Amino acid sequence: MHQGPTFFDIFWLLIIFFSIWPLFQQKNLEWARLRLIKEIEKKRKSRVITMIHRQERLAFMGFPLVRYITIEDSERILRAIRMTPDDMAIDLIIHTPGGLALAATQIASALAKRKAPVRVIVPHYAMSGGTLIALAADEIVMDSNAVLGPLDPQLGQFPAPSLVKVAQMKKTELKDETLIMADVAEKALVQMKNTIVRVLTLKGHDREKAERIAEILTSGYWTHDYPLNVEVVKELGLNVTTEVPEEVYDLMELYYQPGGQPSVQYVPVPYGEPKKGEVPVKKPH
Structure with a gap:
């Protein structure tokens, strides 16, 4: 007589399902991103590269993982550039708090x-090393509320300009460690200035x-996170527009965020008169 699945069979099937499901979700998300990237490339006739650093969570533990510009990022972007014909435009979409100066350079x-x-x-922000990368563009396309950031080098928790200034202002004898840090800070400032000048x-x-x-x-002149x-970017004399493609x-909506209850919520439909070419959307009652 055939015996149906037992409780333990169902239990192990559920364990396997819930183990595989996050991987399936991640792959599905990656496919959706690639489809949209191809759509942007077709529309703009360019190679689209993304460097988007959002806080993500580890697959099983659920702990947030903060991301920033790394050597792995620079290796992948350099590879993408090498694979792009010399006469093809590049659109680099960046969303980053900054990261390693070497990688950004x-x-x-x-x-x-x-x-x-x-x-x-x-679309939102490109601070520190992200700003250095933006300086290498023929055109910086920013959302009207997006921001860049200053490029003063940071030595540990201290900004290089402040270390140099303190060493110049102090009349009393300074510790050797402070003098060494001030010397390194001065070198870091010269190196960053030279890099910016070369790029521009x-x-x-x-x-x-x-x-x-x-x-x-x-x-x-500004704090590092200003x-x-x-x-302000226009006043610096850089070529900036605010025509960010809707795509x-x-x-950006397809980049994974930590789970749990979101702190910001709204009805996700546009209100008001539709723009030219848009299909009117009914307002919710």
């Missing part, structure tokens, strides 16, 4: 050398303008 240098148009698209001159800016922008961004909005916002 490699990406910025590679983009600055390209003859075909390079557009860096910033490669993109066709005259040297005097490039040096002025480098001085403003590295001098410590947001530089579209108006870029759709793409």
